[in-house]
Amino acid sequence: MLYDTHCHLDMLTEKDATIAIIEAQKVGVKEAISCSTSFASNQKNISLAEKNIGINAAIGIYPIDALELNEEELNKAFDYFSKNLNKASAIGEVGLDYKLSKDKEEREKQRIIFERFLTLAQKNSKPVIIHSRYAQTQVLDVLSTFNLKKVILHSFVDSEKLMKQATDKGYYISAGCNVLYNSEVEKRVAEFSLDFLLFETDSPIRFNGEMNIPKKILQIAQKTAELKKLSYEEVEEQVEKNYLKIFKK
Numbered sequence: 288m289l290y291d292t293h294c295h296l297d298m299l300t301e302k303d304a305t306i307a308i309i310e311a312q313k314v315g316v317k318e319a320i321s322c323s324t325s326f327a328s329n330q331k332n333i334s335l336a337e338k339n340i341g342i343n344a345a346i347g348i349y350p351i352d353a354l355e356l357n358e359e360e361l362n363k364a365f366d367y368f369s370k371n372l373n374k375a376s377a378i379g380e381v382g383l384d385y386k387l388s389k390d391k392e393e394r395e396k397q398r399i400i401f402e403r404f405l406t407l408a409q410k411n412s413k414p415v416i417i418h419s420r421y422a423q424t425q426v427l428d429v430l431s432t433f434n435l436k437k438v439i440l441h442s443f444v445d446s447e448k449l450m451k452q453a454t455d456k457g458y459y460i461s462a463g464c465n466v467l468y469n470s471e472v473e474k475r476v477a478e479f480s481l482d483f484l485l486f487e488t489d490s491p492i493r494f495n496g497e498m499n500i501p502k503k504i505l506q507i508a509q510k511t512a513e514l515k516k517l518s519y520e521e522v523e524e525q526v527e528k529n530y531l532k533i534f535k536k
């Protein structure tokens with residue numbers, strides 16, 4: 288079976304989210320983890336997870352969205368996360384985005400919030416799905432101060448050296464649709480250890496002019512097998528093992 292470890296089904300209508308998971312299941316994508324971005328998206332993802340077999344919720348706030356919340360709102364949000372953690376499979380999408388945030392104070396605020404999420408994950412042994420843009424080294428630095436076992440670095444495919452540093456720590460990397468179009472990413476995924484690989488679509492974010500949907504995981508898995516010169520079954524089996532190790536233990 289295949290799994291989409293990072294998408295945003297809350298960005299679709301409820302009906303379209305249900306259709307998306309049913310269509311994905313028809314091609315062998317058994318489950319999708321729908322990551323939260325704004326605070327409001329958490330309720331939508333939890334509700335989607337309660338209503339649809341195969342949709343799992345990740346709770347969190349995207350680093351840029353988190354900047355909009357003041358101290359009181361953040362406390363309220365974290366209170367909500369603690370109370371609803373049992374309804375979620377993971378914490379995400381959290382992390383650091385320094386591309387859109389150049390100001391020193393903003394970056395510091397992002398880091399403090401990221402650490403709060405990691406503390407929550409560590410206390411509750413929850414997997415954590417991490418966004419890092421123009422901040423991959425910084426994300427690894429912050430992670431090194433925690434003792435987290437179930438870490439998924441979303442689309443962390445910009446640097447071979449950093450990918451190696453991540454797997455040395457036992458972290459997983461989810462490869463997405465760019466493996467279908469980007470020759471640099473193709474090369475890195477081809478050489479990357481299958482033991483730390485997961486697949487994601489980041490649906491419904493558009494990629495290469497097309498709206499992503501979880502069933503695209505099948506294409507990503509097929510392409511990965513081709514790049515690694517392995518059978519499709521071998522890739523499917525190992526990536527499933529990785530997923531189950533993180534989410535079902």
Ligand SMILES: [Zn+2]
Nearest residue numbers: 293322380489
């Ligand atoms: Zn995302």
